Amino acid sequence: MSEQLFVTGIGVALPGADHRDAxxxxxVPEPVDPAARIGRxxxxxxxxxxxxxxxxxxxxxxxxxxxxxxxxxxxxxAVDASSVAVIAASNYGNxxxxxxxxxxxxxxxxxxxxxxxxxxxxxxxxxxxxxAIRYGLRGPNLTVCNGSTGGLxxxxxxxxxxxxxxxxxxxxxxxxxxxxxxxxFAGTPRALDGAVAMVLGPARDEVDTKxxxxxxxxxxxxxxxxxDLLPRLGVDLTAVDGWYGPGGAAEHxxxxxxxxxxxxxxxxxxxxxxxxxxxVHAAARFAAGATGTLLAVxxxxxxxxxxGTLVEAPRQASRALTAAGHDAHR
Amino acid sequence: xxxxxPIVGMGAICSLGSTARETFDALCAGRSGLAPIRGFTTxxxxxxxxxxxxxxxxxxxxxxxxxxxxLSVIAxxxxxxxxxxxxxxVPVLVGTGLRELxxxxxxxxxxxxxxxxxxxxxxxxxxxxxAWDTHTFSNACSASLYALSxxxxxxxxxxxxxxxxxxxxxxxxxxxxxxxxxQSIPPDAVRPFDRERRGTILGxxxxxxxxxxxxxxxxxxxxxxxxxxxxCDAHHxxxxxAGSIAGAxxxxxxxxxxxxxxxxxxxxxxxxxxxxxxxxxxxxxEVYGEDLARPVCTAMKSMTGHTSGASGLHSLITALQSMDAxxxxxxxxxxxxxxxxxxxxxxxxxxxPVDARLAQINAFGFGGINAVTVVxxxx
Amino acid sequence: MAVALDRTELIALIADVLxxxxxVITDDAHFIDDLGVDSLLALELAVALERRCxxxxxxxxxxxxxxxxxxxxxxxxxxxxxx
Numbered sequence: 001m002s003e004q005l006f007v008t009g010i011g012v013a014l015p016g017a018d019h020r021d022a023x024x025x026x027x028v029p030e031p032v033d034p035a036a037r038i039g040r041x042x043x044x045x046x047x048x049x050x051x052x053x054x055x056x057x058x059x060x061x062x063x064x065x066x067x068x069x070x071x072x073x074x075x076x077x078a079v080d081a082s083s084v085a086v087i088a089a090s091n092y093g094n095x096x097x098x099x100x101x102x103x104x105x106x107x108x109x110x111x112x113x114x115x116x117x118x119x120x121x122x123x124x125x126x127x128x129x130x131x132a133i134r135y136g137l138r139g140p141n142l143t144v145c146n147g148s149t150g151g152l153x154x155x156x157x158x159x160x161x162x163x164x165x166x167x168x169x170x171x172x173x174x175x176x177x178x179x180x181x182x183x184x185f186a187g188t189p190r191a192l193d194g195a196v197a198m199v200l201g202p203a204r205d206e207v208d209t210k211x212x213x214x215x216x217x218x219x220x221x222x223x224x225x226x227x228d229l230l231p232r233l234g235v236d237l238t239a240v241d242g243w244y245g246p247g248g249a250a251e252h253x254x255x256x257x258x259x260x261x262x263x264x265x266x267x268x269x270x271x272x273x274x275x276x277x278x279x280v281h282a283a284a285r286f287a288a289g290a291t292g293t294l295l296a297v298x299x300x301x302x303x304x305x306x307x308g309t310l311v312e313a314p315r316q317a318s319r320a321l322t323a324a325g326h327d328a329h330r
Numbered sequence: 331x332x333x334x335x336p337i338v339g340m341g342a343i344c345s346l347g348s349t350a351r352e353t354f355d356a357l358c359a360g361r362s363g364l365a366p367i368r369g370f371t372t373x374x375x376x377x378x379x380x381x382x383x384x385x386x387x388x389x390x391x392x393x394x395x396x397x398x399x400x401l402s403v404i405a406x407x408x409x410x411x412x413x414x415x416x417x418x419x420v421p422v423l424v425g426t427g428l429r430e431l432x433x434x435x436x437x438x439x440x441x442x443x444x445x446x447x448x449x450x451x452x453x454x455x456x457x458x459x460x461a462w463d464t465h466t467f468s469n470a471c472s473a474s475l476y477a478l479s480x481x482x483x484x485x486x487x488x489x490x491x492x493x494x495x496x497x498x499x500x501x502x503x504x505x506x507x508x509x510x511x512x513q514s515i516p517p518d519a520v521r522p523f524d525r526e527r528r529g530t531i532l533g534x535x536x537x538x539x540x541x542x543x544x545x546x547x548x549x550x551x552x553x554x555x556x557x558x559x560x561x562c563d564a565h566h567x568x569x570x571x572a573g574s575i576a577g578a579x580x581x582x583x584x585x586x587x588x589x590x591x592x593x594x595x596x597x598x599x600x601x602x603x604x605x606x607x608x609x610x611x612x613x614x615x616e617v618y619g620e621d622l623a624r625p626v627c628t629a630m631k632s633m634t635g636h637t638s639g640a641s642g643l644h645s646l647i648t649a650l651q652s653m654d655a656x657x658x659x660x661x662x663x664x665x666x667x668x669x670x671x672x673x674x675x676x677x678x679x680x681x682x683p684v685d686a687r688l689a690q691i692n693a694f695g696f697g698g699i700n701a702v703t704v705v706x707x708x709x
Numbered sequence: 710m711a712v713a714l715d716r717t718e719l720i721a722l723i724a725d726v727l728x729x730x731x732x733v734i735t736d737d738a739h740f741i742d743d744l745g746v747d748s749l750l751a752l753e754l755a756v757a758l759e760r761r762c763x764x765x766x767x768x769x770x771x772x773x774x775x776x777x778x779x780x781x782x783x784x785x786x787x788x789x790x791x792x
Contacts, residue, residue, distance in 0.1 A: 044728040045753075082561065091449060098431050099438045101504035106439060109374050111511040113760055116752035119512065120567035120696055122504045123427060124468035129697020132564040138574070141562035141699045142476060145429055145468040147450050153465060157480060164483040166560070185434065186446050224462050271446075302447040305462045512752060514768040568749060 004312075005159050006213035008169070009064025009199030010280055013037065013055040014192075014267055020063075020214070023277065024284045026265045032194055038073035042134065045117045048177040048193070049093035050130045056197035057086075057131045057173050064199035065211050066169060067135070076136030085139035085167035087158055088128035089150040089174040089272040092182040092191065097121035099181045127175060139167040144272070148246065148300040149222065149307035150174065151196075151275025156220040156307075158200045173197035174276040178268060190268035196276040215283040218310035226297060229308045230255070233295070241292035244278035246299045246306065261294065274298050275307070282311040332587035334706060335485050336551035337539050339411025340647045341403035344535030344634045345381040349406055353634075353644075354651040357659040358681040362633050363533065364519065370503055377509075377516030380501060381533030381635025393433035393442045397454045399536035399640075400424060400498035404459065407494065407538040412549075417461035421490050423481050424451045424466050425473025425497040427638030427695070432502045439503075451498070461494075470695030471599075472560070473497055473639035474537065475646070475703055479558035485543045492543075497640035498536035506532055520636070521663040522600030522629035523607050523671045530601040533635025537643035553650040554706040556688070557585025563698030570609035570694055576616045578700040582690065583617075586704035590621040593704070594686035595658060597645035599694050600629025601636050610692065611670035618674075626684050628677040632663040642693030646705060649689035653707025657681040685709075711788050712762050719784070723777065726750070726757045736778045758784070 012019055016026035018037070034043055034051035038058050043051050061077060062070045068078040077084055097118055104113050120126045125143040132141050140161055144154045151174040158170035176182070178193035201213070221232040226246075230237070237256040244261050253260060263281055270277060278296035285294075291313045299306030342349065345363025346356035356363075363381040369391045372378060383399065386392065404422070408415060430449050436442035447453040452464035469476040474497025481493040509532065510516065517528040545551050559582035563574030583589060599610055615622060630648055631637070637644050652658050660677045667676055687709060693701045714722065724731040727746055740746040746754075755771040758764065758780070764787045774783055 041728075081564065086562070091446065095431075095434055098434060098502065098504045101507055102435050102439055105374060105503065105507045109371075111375060111507045112765070113756060114508050114511040115756060116508065116512045116749050119508050119749060122502070122508055123470050123696045124429060124431070125470045125473075125695065125697050125699065126567070129470075129562065129567060129699065132562045132697065133567070136564050138562050138564045140476075140479070140560045141469075141697065142480075143468045145426075145450050145466050146464075147447060147452055147466075157465075160480060160483050160487070160489075163487055166479075166483070181438070185437065185444075222463055300447075302445060302453065304447075304453055304456050305464070511756070512749070512768075566747070569747070 003159055003163065003219045005155060005200045005217040007198050007215040007217065007283060008201035008211060008213055009060040010214060010283060011056040011059025011063060011197040012280060013052050014194035020280055021284045021287060023281050024264065024288065042074065046130060047094055047097050047121045048179065049090055049175045050127050052177065052195040053088060053127045053131060053173045053175040054134055056195035057135060057171055060171060060197035060199045061135055064201065066199065074134060081136050081138040083139060083168040084137040085161050085170045086128045086132050086137050087142045087144060087154045087170060087172045088131065089144040089154040090127055090176060091145055091147060091150060091271045092176050092186065093127055094121050094124050095181045095185060096177065096179050131171065131173060137171065147303040148271060149298045149303065149305060150272030152220050152296065152298050152307040152309055155217060155309060159219055162200065162202065168202055170200045171197060172200060172276065174273045176271045176273050186269055188269040192267040192270040192273050194267065194273065196273055196280055198276060198279065213314045215279060215286060216312040216314060217279065220307055220309040222305055222307045224305060226306050229297065229306050233308055233310060235295065235310060239293055240295050243295035244297060246297050279311050286313040332556065333486060334554040334556050335482055336542050336545040337553050337555060337650065338542050338546065338551050339407040339413065339540035340538065340552055341406025341410060342537040342644060342647050343383065343399050343403055344637055344644065345383055345533055346634060350647055354648060357630055357633055357648060358657060360660050360662040360680060363635060364531065369501065370506065375510045376514060379531065381531060382501065383534045391436060393436045393444050394430065394448065396430055396432065396498045396500040397451055400451055400496055401454060401458050403536040403538040404494060404496055407540050411540040413540065415459055417459040419463055420461060420492050420494060421463040421484060422455050422461045422494045423477040425469055425477035425639045426466060427470050427473055427499050428502045428505060429466060429468050432500045435503050469639065469699060470697060471638050471641055472693040472695040472699050472701040475558060475642035475693040475701035476560050478555065478703060479560045479701065481541050482555060482558055485541065493541045494538060495541055496536065496538035497643045499638040499640050500534050501532045517602065519663045520602040520632050522598065522602050522632055522661060523611060523667050523676065524664050525666045525668055527602045527604065527607060530603050530636045533637040535634060535637040535640045535644060537640050537647055539643060550708055553708045556704040556706050557582055558701065558703040559585055560701045563700065565698050568696055569605050571698055572609045572612035574698060575609060575613035575694060575700050578702045579613060579617045582702035582704055588688060588704060590618045591624055593625045593688050593690050595649060595652060595684060595689040596625045596627040597649050597689060597691045598627055598629040599692040600631055602631065606694065607668065608670060611668060614674065615670060622673045623675055626658045626675050626677055626682055628658050629661050630659055632661045642691060642701060645691045646703065649691055649705055650707060653686045653689060653709060656683055656685060658684045711764050713788055714762065719780065722757060722761060723754065723780065726754050734777050737776050740775050
């Protein structure tokens with residue numbers, strides 16, 4: 001399993017963090033305003049999760065240099081549309097739409113007042129399909145609803161699509177909305193209300209000096225426990241510089257001598273967003289000068305499974321260029 | 331050398347039967363699973379019938395039914411494959427349109443106990459079959475064929491020797507409710523490719539296959555997957571696009587190393603909606619050209635309803651059974667085919683004898699996500 | 710109890726549902742050909758009118774409603790019946 005994934009673009013739509021480096025030190029957490037980020041047009045009947053995902057997707061595609069007009073948030077990709085795949089990860093994405101629909105039916109005791117335009121939102125693939133429609137992405141289109149490991153699982157399928165030649169670029173976007181339905185169903189006082197997106201590109205981008213990768217990911221692995229996960233990842237713990245744990249790391253403490261890394265800000269229950277947030281946090285650390293290899297782990301006892309990946313710093317020279325490129329177009 | 335992956339086990343459940351065998355017999359007999367609504371308060375809806383699985387006492391709904399269907403078909407497929415119930419590191423890829431959203435509705439509407447881990451199928455599959463490499467893909471009505479494409483990629487890459495691929499769906503009140511609103515003159519039947527078709531009717535069901543890299547030493551496989559193509563038209567949330575569907579068919583043929591003239595049987599997606607059937611017919615015409623009279627075409631949703639995420643694998647399993655038994659299941663509701671299907675050999679009132687070796691299976695979903703596969707029978 | 714809308718209110722409602730500027734909703738601007746409305750959105754307009762005006766519109770009736778003028782004609786008929 002020497003396969004590697006190259007992160008060529010990153011988009012962030014989190015309260016208080018609107019780009020990669022802001023996840024290290026978020027501003028006062030105001031809810032994300034999708035209309036302010038990508039314009040009001042086209043958002044009218046999209047649910048909250050879809051809106052958030054469209055924001056993060058735009059930023060990631062732009063960051064990866066794939067859009068025909070980087071400043072137009074309704075721009076299509078400039079590359080062959082069928083070469084770009086989309087993978088969305090979400091667990092609670094359309095629960096609000098489903099709940100609102102059955103509430104309407106129960107209250108009116110009929111379907112007369114059910115919104116027809118809400119139809120696509122009742123199918124959980126709405127996020128990936130709306131991203132495809134908006135940015136013209138005609139490659140494979142996949143929606144991962146796989147519990148707490150969903151974000152990292154999505155990376156595995158991105159790797160699979162790239163390796164199988166089904167896509168040359170994969171937009172992965174993980175998103176969860178915060179609302180009363182989600183809080184109540186997930187039993188949490190506050191859910192994360194945001195999206196994180198990454199574009200994973202071909203290995204040859206590594207030698208593209210204009211757009212070197214921002215991080216390099218190992219193939220994700222799954223196992224029933226964290227202890228079982230480590231050998232599967234083939235990880236040499238002495239070479240790991242820190243790890244992100246499934247619950248913000250604190251309760252897990254050290255793995256061997258490896259220190260936990262705190263995400264530093266509590267955005268609420270992250271569900272499927274956690275895995276991508278960990279990877280982007282790592283990429284931001286690399287951009288700020290950190291080096292080495294970090295371990296990201298997601299999962300929870302109720303799901304009964306853990307998923308992990310190693311996030312490596314890109315080469316030193318590439319990193320400097322990445323930071324310069326990022327500043328240049330912001 | 332074109333790759334092919336043996337299918338060594340299969341299982342299915344739907345309104346017509348609780349095993350693959352029962353379902354196929356009912357399909358060949360032209361039976362319909364359409365029945366008065368069992369799961370919802372009928373007074374609230376204009377339509378009065380659905381293709382439900384009759385597994386509830388005194389019409390009281392309960393959470394977890396899609397999960398139950400799934401576990402049942404996986405168990406059947408494993409038995410069929412001669413494999414044990416302990417899957418360990420065998421990947422289980424589950425395609426679904428509506429995952430356990432019906433359970434969320436029962437939690438919302440009547441306070442049923444449902445946890446987040448029950449929203450996807452991983453925890454249940456783990457608990458029943460000891461599998462930890464479980465994946466739930468919510469890919470609308472092409473979900474199980476999308477999962478199949480990922481499974482063939484895993485096998486090709488040597489990441490697994492065996493993969494279980496499944497699809498499952500129960501009917502959600504929200505999707506049924508919005509369909510009831512949109513189709514305010516409810517269809518009395520699913521009439522794929524008929525001029526009088528008036529829309530689709532939802533069905534419940536699940537299907538599973540066990541796929542391997544090599545046939546292994548057991549009996550002969552049920553058939554082979556020759557190739558799966560997936561794409562997205564990036565066009566409209568609900569309206570299909572014929573060009574993109576045709577593209578998926580051509581690419582699937584290419585992956586399978588076949589041409590339209592080689593295909594003996596086509597399992598059409600055929601939902602009975604105006605838009606799907608028109609788009610699918612136009613795509614079929616474009617791809618099959620002068621070979622359009624070559625394959626026998628059928629559309630089983632006329633008898634099972636639209637089984638959403640499970641429908642692709644339902645069609646795949648039926649195709650393998652058809653090639654094995656030498657007869658194609660009919661479209662009993664088809665009376666006057668649309669002009670766009672003229673020239674195609676559509677199975678009509680009764681099961682048609684056929685000597686078939688290669689079948690094409692179509693599955694298309696909301697958001698223009700198209701999946702097409704070619705399978706080879708074991709004859 | 711049916712509720713009547715004046716022209717300005719009606720245009721505002723249509724513009725809101727169709728996510729358009731009110732200025733483009735002229736008497737004869739064709740919803741589908743000129744304003745890019747699709748079938749789901751047309752149905753949504755019917756539901757919005759039902760909610761707001763407390764009337765019942767059959768799906769067979771909304772099929773022929775293709776412009777503001779058609780909406781006004783439909784509502785006139787419905788409200789006359791309701792009154």
